[in-house]
Amino acid sequence: MNLGISPKSRVSRLFRSPSFRALAALALVIAIGCVFNAEGTFFRWHTHRDMLRHISVFGILACGMTLVIITSGIDLAVGSVLGLSAVLFSLFSLQLGWPAWLAVPTCLTAGAACGLTSGGLIARFKIQPFIATLAMMVFARGLAKWVSGGRKISTAVQLADGSFEYREAPGVFRILGSKLFGGNIAVVTLIFLACALVCYVLLARLRLGRQLFAIGGNEEAARLSGVPVSAAKLLAYGLCGLLSAAAGICHAVQEQQGDPEAGAGYELTAIAIVVIGGTSMLGGKGGMGLTLNGAMAIGYLEKILSLNAVGEATRLMLTGLIIVGAVLFQKHRK
Amino acid sequence: MTAAQQTAPRLSAPVLRMTGIKKSFSGVAVLIGVDWALRAGEVHILAGENGAGKTTLIKILAGVHSDFSGTITLSGKPVRFRGPQDAAGHGIAVIHQDIAVVPSMSVRDNIFLGREIVRGHRVCFRAERDRARAVLGRLGLDIDSSRLLEDFPVSVRQMVEIAKALVHDARIIVMDEPTSALNEVEASRLFKIVGDLRSQGRAIVFISHRLEEIYRVGQTITVLRDGRAVGTFPAAELPPDRLVELMVGRAVDRLFPPRTAKLGGLLLQAEGVSVPDPSGIKPWAVEGLDFRLRAGEILGLAGLRGGGASELVHGLFGSFGKRVRGRIRLAGEAYVPQSPGCAIRRGLALLTNDRKSSGLVPTMSVGRNISLASLGRFSPWGWIKTGREAAAAGRLIETLGIKAGAADEVVANLSGGNQQKVLLARWLETSPKVLLLDEPTSGIDIGAKNEIYRLLDIWTSEGKGVLLITSELPELLALSDRVMVLHRGRFIDEFDRGEATQERVIKAAMGMENQA
Known part of the structure; x- marks a missing residue:
């Protein structure tokens, strides 16, 4: 049998590779944008800048989601943990006046704790990821409402006599909410890209990343090859929680308040980003580059629809169709 | 020999004829014009190495693949199946691998x-x-x-x-390696059933990699090689050597290479080992077992399925955590099974009997499958040195003769024999002292088996010890320096190389004490 790779099959291999297909989906979306360019608005720099800024929070969630989905798990709690973290961060910084070096790590720890709890339920008690994180999704939302008393936490501080005093937002809010390089790149976008880079290195270069792929590919084989399956899963969910909390801080900064309802339904967008990127829901296949691609594709899609003033109803229906289309496209070339 | 081996009367017209069958997958030709015919009342063996096209041919017959060229004639009438249901409706039953x-x-x-x-x-x-x-x-x-x-x-x-x-009530029954999951007793029961079906006038297509089986049940043999039918012969007129030669396309000098390893010092010593039953039906799968393994020795573990051999090696390897009882010494030091990771560090390696469900990570490349059990070595401080990893994988691919396009080829694309070699490479890379091999040659072709036998001899010559489980008795007897027979989780008998015969081992496995 001839096992050499002929040039033709090299081309077809490239064509079949997941990264190529993910890029193709993104290219398709951009091509649509070029056609329906809303009288040239699509070609303006600020459109792309706004898209990046808009997708950043979702992108951070998708980073964590990628880690978990690669283990063939899922984390439905990312949106709720985002809400909890937004509330906590606003409470600490705006209301209690904690300094940033204390408020940020505390929020991140809270998020990681949520993730580790789901991870523990999954790894130790063998509860299905869907169920365990569904429970955490509900619980974290409740916790966010309890902490905030059900109200949005903003710069308005209620005084003893019942009147409100508007305080100035602390420095951390301004810095995280600002844009750099002449107002071109939002700090939040930089945080997203940094998270993506860290997750990329983790998946591509670290032993932990390799173990996550092995678990997703064949958990029993991984276990019998000495992979510490429980610990690795725990870390994956813990990191996913931590990243959700980071997204929560960014969200609070962008909104200038901590809304206990923040992030409802975001888990679905995060999953959509991962799937459109081409990471397999069955686990074991995928990567951070793909998710970055998926985030851009979803971001551009939403931007194009809003530029062309497509109504919300149509927008949602189109998004659904496009998700199915993208996934079918990826399946087709198997 | 057995009655089944007498040549069936050749008067009946073929019930099935397949002519000019061609089939390719994404441009790669798997079948290049196969012609063969099946008669009622015969057990027809399809022989050939992995990748020769047996399974594809069967899938065409079963209606799984409907896009092929060539014709199928059933009782003289040309047919073309639209799907498995259609084939079943025509009286074709397939027992897939x-x-x-x-x-x-x-x-x-x-x-x-x-x-x-x-x-x-x-x-x-x-x-x-x-x-x-x-x-x-x-x-x-x-x-x-x-x-x-x-x-x-x-x-x-x-x-x-x-x-x-x-x-x-199928007229044509196709069995694709039906005995690969059966023990000797279950297999002989199956052979009896096959004989009954034949005498009822049904036609049986039987695929097997075991020479012993081929001659036990088959009357006619069609050999496939590289997508072609090399020829059809009455079993009685095709001696085993010639069959292997036809399958491999070259002469294999000896199927079982001679054992050259010399025995060294005591490597593994177990006293009163008990292993819990993973299925929970009975408390212990293995109870109170004593045994010793010397460096350079192959200790064969025989017994019926459920005899406890698989559970024993899993227990030693720590697959069941800390629930294993007994005193074990490994290379002179006390050893308590805790976890697979711990076992690997102490120099144990376990090749499980099911490479699909507990061996390969199908989504990963050949190279990554090889390095999986020794990742720690390639990743000081958790950072994988991909260069070192790739070099090690490349070296093993070469020494074991793994046929893969490249180290980054997805492992699922490899043939069964090469996949098994990938797993052996994985364990070799951990530099084990003791190899626990559970059915190392299941479902792989004769050429690959022969290579694995040679590797076993080389590794034992290097001073490694091997616990070998295999349900193929000739293999067990030819490879093992000593055979230990388990019955219902307990020791029942032990034979040295000279004393072990198929009959004695089977008797012991079934619970009959041999007289000394």
Whole structure:
């Protein structure tokens, strides 16, 4: 049998590779944008800048989601943990006046704790990821409402006599909410890209990343090859929680308040980003580059629809169709 | 020899003829014009190495692949199946190599899956139950057919596949490596059933990699090589050597290479080892076992399936955590099984008997599958040195002769024999002292088997010890320096290389004490 790779099959291999297909989906979306360019608005720099800024929070969630989905798990709690973290961060910084070096790590720890709890339920008690994180999704939302008393936490501080005093937002809010390089790149976008880079290195270069792929590919084989399956899963969910909390801080900064309802339904967008990127829901296949691609594709899609003033109803229906289309496209070339 | 081996009368016209069968997958030709014919009342062996095209040919016959060129003639009439249901409707039953049952359904529901006995729109469970009981009884299986299939061992699943074919009264029954999950006793029961089916005038196509089996059940042999039918011969006129030569395309000098390793010092010593039963049916799968393994020695573990050999090696390896009892010394130091990771660090390696479910990571490349059990070595401080990893994988691919396009080829694309070598490479890379090998040659072709036998001899010459489990007795006897027989989880007998014969081992495995 001839096992050499002929040039033709090299081309077809490239064509079949997941990264190529993910890029193709993104290219398709951009091509649509070029056609329906809303009288040239699509070609303006600020459109792309706004898209990046808009997708950043979702992108951070998708980073964590990628880690978990690669283990063939899922984390439905990312949106709720985002809400909890937004509330906590606003409470600490705006209301209690904690300094940033204390408020940020505390929020991140809270998020990681949520993730580790789901991870523990999954790894130790063998509860299905869907169920365990569904429970955490509900619980974290409740916790966010309890902490905030059900109200949005903003710069308005209620005084003893019942009147409100508007305080100035602390420095951390301004810095995280600002844009750099002449107002071109939002700090939040930089945080997203940094998270993506860290997750990329983790998946591509670290032993932990390799173990996550092995678990997703064949958990029993991984276990019998000495992979510490429980610990690795725990870390994956813990990191996913931590990243959700980071997204929560960014969200609070962008909104200038901590809304206990923040992030409802975001888990679905995060999953959509991962799937459109081409990471397999069955686990074991995928990567951070793909998710970055998926985030851009979803971001551009939403931007194009809003530029062309497509109504919300149509927008949602189109998004659904496009998700199915993208996934079918990826399946087709198997 | 057995009665089954006498050549069947050659008067009947072929019930099935396949001519000029060609089939390719994404541009790669797998079958290049196969012609062969099957007669009623014969067991027709399809022989050939992995990748010769046997399974593809069978899948065409079963209606799984409908896009092929060539013709199928059934009782003189050309047919073309639109799908598996269509083929089944023409009286063709196929027992596939990958057992296609639904574990979460009952035995009965599995037997009648897709072809339920219905009265009006209702499934008639009572009729199904009675038919199922009758068929299972014929297979010598006394089980409650309303229990879930997942409660039974793999061998029962295989039997259920056969029951499926019987219950639908198929004219042509195709068995693709039906004995790979069966032990000797179950296998001989199957051979008897095959003989019965033949005398009823059914035509049976039988695929096997085991020479012994081929000559035990077959009357006619068609050899496939590289997608072509090399020839069809009466079994009595094709000596085994010639068969192997036809399959491999070259002469294999000796199937079992001579043992050259010299025995060294004591490597593994176990006293009173008890291993819990993973299925929980009985408290212990292995109870109070004592044994010793010397460096350079191959200790064969024999016994019926469920005899406890697989559980023993899993227990030693720490697959069941800390629940294993007994005193074990490994290379002179006390060893307590805790976890696979811990076992690997102490120099144990376990090749499981099911490379699909507990061996390969199908989504990963060949190289990454190889490095999986020794990742720690390639990743100081958790950072993988990909260069070192790739170099090690490349070296092993070369020494073991793994046929892969590249180290980054996905492992699922490899043939069975090469996949098995990838797993051996994985364990070799951990520099083990003791190799626990559970069915290392299951489902791989003769050429690859021969290579694995050679590797075993080389590794033992380097001072490694091997615990070998295999349900192929000739293999066990040829490779093992000593054979230990387990019966219901207990030691029953032990034979040195000279004393071990198939009869003595089988008798012991079935619980009969041999006189000294």
